[in-house]
Amino acid sequence: MTWHDVLVVVLLMAVAAGIIPVIAGVVQYLLVPVHAVKxxxxxxxxxxxxxxxxxxxxxxxxxxxxxxxxxxxxxxxxxxxxxxxxxxxxxxxxxxxxxxxxxxxxxxxxxxxxxxxxxxxxxxxxxxxxxxxxxxxxxxxxxxxxxxxxxxxxxxxxxxxxxxxxxxxxxxxxxxxxxxxxxxxxxxxxxxxxxxxxxxxxxxxxxxxxxxxxxxxxxxxxxxxxxxxxxxxxxxxxxxxxxxxxxxxxxxxxxxxxxxxxxxxxxxxxxxxxxxxxxxxxxxxxxxxxxxxxxxxxxxxxxxxHRLSSLTFGAIWFSIYLLPVAMTAAALGLVGLYFVAPDIARTTFQSLWWVAVVAYVFITATTLMLDRETSRRSWVQGLLFPGIGAIIVMLAAWIPGLWEVRIPQWLGVEMSATAIEVLTLVFYAWTVIAMLSAWLVRWLESLPGGRWPSRFLLYVVGFGPVLCAITLDAYAKQWRGASTAWDKTEKTGRVVG
Structure with missing residues (x-):
């Protein structure tokens, strides 16, 4: 096995790390209907x-x-x-x-x-x-x-x-x-x-x-x-x-x-x-x-x-705990494969996001059916929970060439090789781009008149990536030993029972 082959294997393992949380989420949701009898x-x-x-x-x-x-x-x-x-x-x-x-x-x-x-x-x-x-x-x-x-x-x-x-x-x-x-x-x-x-x-x-x-x-x-x-x-x-x-x-x-x-x-x-x-x-x-x-x-x-030590519970716990790490590893793996084995990168990208598409449809449909009251209020947010950007990436995996060839043809334009390369790298690195953009969402909101641009960007980035970015911030604050005072969230009494 050559060093090139070893590098490819390592990069594939990095991408596989991004699949584990998705599978753990699906497994957890498969247990939900079992609750009716157990x-x-x-x-x-x-x-x-x-x-x-x-x-x-x-x-x-x-x-x-x-x-x-x-x-x-x-x-x-x-x-x-x-x-x-x-x-x-x-x-x-x-x-x-x-x-x-x-x-x-x-x-x-x-x-x-x-x-x-x-x-x-x-x-x-x-x-x-x-x-x-x-x-x-x-x-x-x-x-x-x-x-x-x-x-x-x-x-x-x-x-x-x-x-x-x-x-x-x-x-x-x-x-x-x-x-x-x-x-x-x-x-x-x-x-x-x-x-x-x-x-x-x-x-x-x-x-x-x-x-x-x-x-x-x-x-x-x-x-x-x-x-x-x-x-x-x-x-x-x-x-x-x-x-x-x-x-x-x-x-x-x-x-x-x-x-x-x-x-x-x-x-x-x-x-x-x-x-x-x-x-x-x-x-x-x-x-x-x-x-x-x-x-x-x-x-x-x-x-x-007790069952806290079980493989299933531990896998679910760490899939959530290390989700930002897994998302970063998957993006780095795909981008690395793009430069050392582009054909493998394309196949791996499609496979990874096909799994994500199946999980997204299954989990979203189950969630919306599970609590009808919340669904009536938040169905749009449920559909767009991973972000418009992630849905675009899912479509790119589902319909190869959609954004690079088919849509430009429908619009009567032609994308240059450089533009296609940049777009491909954006698709491959989207999970990291979305997490980094979460800080921009927060920054925009704090600006005068920035609330509406922040909300628009939130829908593009997705609520899930924002939560992952917050987790990364928590890792950093915990490592630095930041203050742990009771910094409660302000409430105004808007609850209606």
């Missing part, structure tokens, strides 16, 4: 434990009133539900809002004020959890965000799973619920269906849950006590950390898709970037902290075992 409902039953709701609040006056009113209106026995609002030394009208609601519902809403604020969400939660565990009254504890709205039957549908003593925690489906969502909010709404309604159904089937939704974590008291009675304060992903600990100690974590919780999500790329960098950095920390879990023999101190 779920936890058979082991659930009517169960209404005494629940304490812990709501961390730092300057949440704009949204708390509506959230507390909805909690008081849940289809749940009033004498079995208490709400602890943990005020993290807020400087707005948060205390006044909570105290007014506490006066309306004496004994059911409690205002807990922290004298020292700014330590982070986990510290705030722990203040409330400590108070709840100090009293034998609490049988289950629900952690939620201050801005979310619980549908009336949501808590009841979650608690039924705790009738099974092997279940440690239950999470719900967080749906984007803004009354008049903008472009970014609609993209997030569609993404939440893929990352929750679909992915967590598949995780139910696998028996390994990646994360309890931060705004909807229901824990059995025994589970809280077993994981130390506290939320981890050393990571930015305290919800994921607790999810892993629960399963490592032999208790199940269940996703309840019928329990719907509405949340207001960012409607700007700048706000989205700030939120998701925090999430992505948390995942970096979790991946390192639990490095002995990945692809190892399952172990549990209680002997029940």
């Amino acid at each position: 779920n936890h409902l058979g082991d659930a039953g009517p169960y209404l434990p005494r629940v304490v709701v812990v709501v961390p609040a730092w300057n949440e006056g704009a949204v708390l009133r509506g959230s507390l009113e909805r909690l008081m209106g849940l289809e749940y026995p009033p004498d079995r539900l208490r709400v602890y609002v943990v005020d993290d030394a807020s400087t707005d009208d948060t205390p006044d809002v909570v105290l007014a609601k506490a006066a309306e519902h004496p004994g059911r809403i409690v205002h807990l004020r922290r004298a020292q604020g700014g330590q982070g969400k986990a510290h705030t939660l722990n203040h409330g959890i400590e108070q709840a565990l100090a009293d034998d009254w609490m049988e289950a504890l629900l952690i939620m965000d201050a801005d979310v709205i619980y549908r009336p039957d949501s808590l009841r549908k979650m608690t039924r799973h705790l009738a099974d003593p092997t279940v440690g925690a239950v999470t719900a489906f967080i749906r984007e619920g803004s009354g008049k969502p903008g472009t970014v909010s609609k993209f997030i709404g569609y993404e939440y269906v893929t990352a929750q309604a679909a992915a967590r159904r598949a995780q139910n089937v696998m028996g390994a849950m990646a994360c309890l939704a931060g705004g909807a974590q229901l824990h059995a008291r025994a589970n809280l006590e077993a994981v130390g009675g506290r939320i981890d304060t050393t990571t930015l992903a305290e919800d994921t950390f607790t999810t892993f600990l629960t399963q490592l100690d032999g208790r199940h974590v269940v996703f309840e898709p019928a329990a719907v919780v509405l949340a207001e999500e960012p409607d700007s790329v700048v706000a989205l970037w700030k939120q998701r960098v925090r999430w992505a950095r948390g995942n970096v920390q979790i991946t390192r902290r639990f490095k002995k879990v990945w692809f190892r023999r399952p172990f549990s101190s209680r002997g029940a075992g």
Whole structure:
């Protein structure tokens, strides 16, 4: 084998790295319909434990009133539900809002004020959890965000799973619920269906849950006590950390898709970037902290075992975690092949993007059918999730010569050899070009009058590549050791239940 042959093999392996996340995504979606027959409902039953709701609040006056009113209106026995609002030394009208609601519902809403604020969400939660565990009254504890709205039957549908003593925690489906969502909010709404309604159904089937939704974590008291009675304060992903600990100690974590919780999500790329960098950095920390879990023999101190170490769960986790790396490797592989083996490059490009086309059609169709309510609001964003640019590249793979020969012929023009070469290289490198363009999307939005150009470019680049760019930024910030303060997303109370 010559050095040329070795180089070709290496470049082909780089391209193959880009196929792995696509296949992992398809495998996960193939498990979604299995959830209809393999779920936890058979082991659930009517169960209404005494629940304490812990709501961390730092300057949440704009949204708390509506959230507390909805909690008081849940289809749940009033004498079995208490709400602890943990005020993290807020400087707005948060205390006044909570105290007014506490006066309306004496004994059911409690205002807990922290004298020292700014330590982070986990510290705030722990203040409330400590108070709840100090009293034998609490049988289950629900952690939620201050801005979310619980549908009336949501808590009841979650608690039924705790009738099974092997279940440690239950999470719900967080749906984007803004009354008049903008472009970014609609993209997030569609993404939440893929990352929750679909992915967590598949995780139910696998028996390994990646994360309890931060705004909807229901824990059995025994589970809280077993994981130390506290939320981890050393990571930015305290919800994921607790999810892993629960399963490592032999208790199940269940996703309840019928329990719907509405949340207001960012409607700007700048706000989205700030939120998701925090999430992505948390995942970096979790991946390192639990490095002995990945692809190892399952172990549990209680002997029940767990599936976090399974090949399927690990492959899906790392396919998402390393997605920007995989996209970059595929682009570099194709561009390298173009210069050393152009015929192989052309065939490889078509094969790679044919797989992408099949995955795109399958995943998009399944997602749009999975949650009709979100589909009515976000079907355009669903179709354009990978970006107009990626769809053009898919067509280039599906119909060879379309953009280089056929369309120019229809238009009565002729492309030069140089133009065809540049266009081909753009197709081959598109995944990297899209990720790099995400920074331009954010920059444009911050300029006066730049919102509309930013939105247009967002549709061209795609929401998926923007998320990958944010992940890359998170890698860099985590490597530099940037600040990990509780930098929450501002909410305005736009949720309509």
